[in-house]
Amino acid sequence: MTRDRDHSLPFNPLLRELLGGRADQSAPVHWNTRGAWHFRDRTGSPARSRVQWTDLAERCARLGWDDYWAEWRTHLRARRVVVEHTSINPVHPLHLGALRSTLIGGSLARVLRSAGADVKVHYFVNDHGRQVVLLDWILARTDRAAVPPGLRFDLAAGVLYALVNMLLGDRREDVARLTAAHPWLDAAVPSAARDTAALRARLTDPADPEAGFVDGMVDLTLHDMALVGAHVDVLERESQVAGPLEPLLLGLLGEHETVSVNGTWCLRRPDGLVPLARANGSSLYFLRDVANALGRGPGNDLMFHVIGDDQSLLQRALRELLDRRGLASEHVAFGTITDGGRKFSSRQNRLVTVEQVHARGAGRLDAVALDMMLRRPSRSVDIAAFDGLAHQRVTRALELARQGRGVTRSRSAASRPAARALLFHLLRGLGAVHGALHRRSPHPLARYLVDLSADYARAARAEAVTPWAQEWFLATHAHLTDLLGLDTADPLPSRDRARAA
Known part of the structure; x- marks a missing residue:
């Protein structure tokens, strides 16, 4: 017996x-495919209720999909939220190792907006420091005319960035491999x-370069992010907060226990050391991140930061610092992405880029994105295990629904096992989107989309799809693919898609 917990x-x-x-209403409802609801009444005592499937189907048909979702659309009305993805490093193209933050942050922003929140998506551009200096140095010594004319600038820049790191480390075998x-x-x-x-002499110069390439790199990253439905409202640059930060530094040194390690000032925390500034007083990344977060002001109810789990220490420290200043902050940490057991590396140019996957054909990037979101964020993921089968199930069910396969007007169809399973999943929609919000993860929505699609395909084969269930499925499918950034998970060519709309 299938049983589901619903907090909606x-x-x-x-x-x-x-x-x-x-x-x-503060307690969950547990319900199952036999039509039983287990809940707690207003006194907190366990209670149970039953309903006939035919009656439930008729209630759904009368209510309509839009009315079913209407209250969710105002659930977070008047809440102001900032969502910051993992920062852009403008020295390499967007690749699958960084795509997970885009998928999590993008879906979280869309779920919040779907519930009525006023959401601004911020992206922090790391255009300050050693990485930018290295790429700027090698670009200044590159004969651009020798770069293949069809090669995207960010792909060429990624190769050059790997080269300059290999030269700096005198890694001759790696240079030969890259060449x-x-x-x-x-x-x-x-x-x-x-x-x-x-x-090496350039790296000792503390002056930042006038890195004219950054804008081009950022534009290409934003283009690739849009391929998975992620869009940015505010670009924040590290260089804009890289000026004198002595007042903030002195304030932190006075408020918290600190220690100097080889001249670098660090916050001393029970869970580790957080570097703040070098011996000469120049700021490190964490201090600029704090300054940037404080610069957003007190007008937001909450700030979300999407990060790799290796950055959790810094984010815990940031959350506590902001909390002391009356600013609410959370972070969502995700596990490592590997390819055949090997980590992605910009210094080795060991990357699978978003553009490369997209160029392999329609639906390939959506398939990878869906496979990635089906894994819980806290778990490590190896893209070699992705098979694309989930995306095939989702697109196949959409084809069946658009073609009207298995749709029947028989009143008795609602009592068939396949119809009951489909109804059960259609009514889990609000619970699934609430689960995604509660867990700060697209995983519940991705899992729900795949399971719903499988149940629709089974009901279609059994000719047990009622007209209202077909209508609800098409609306739910469109809503979920939008929330997950899978708008391109569409088996129809663009002209057919326009006619279907």
């Missing part, structure tokens, strides 16, 4: 109607331009 009672008109106002993969490097960066002594 405060904004679920159907459940409230079915339970007759007897349920405690074999990209033969244009010999002409683009000849031996005379590979003066590592000059490079």
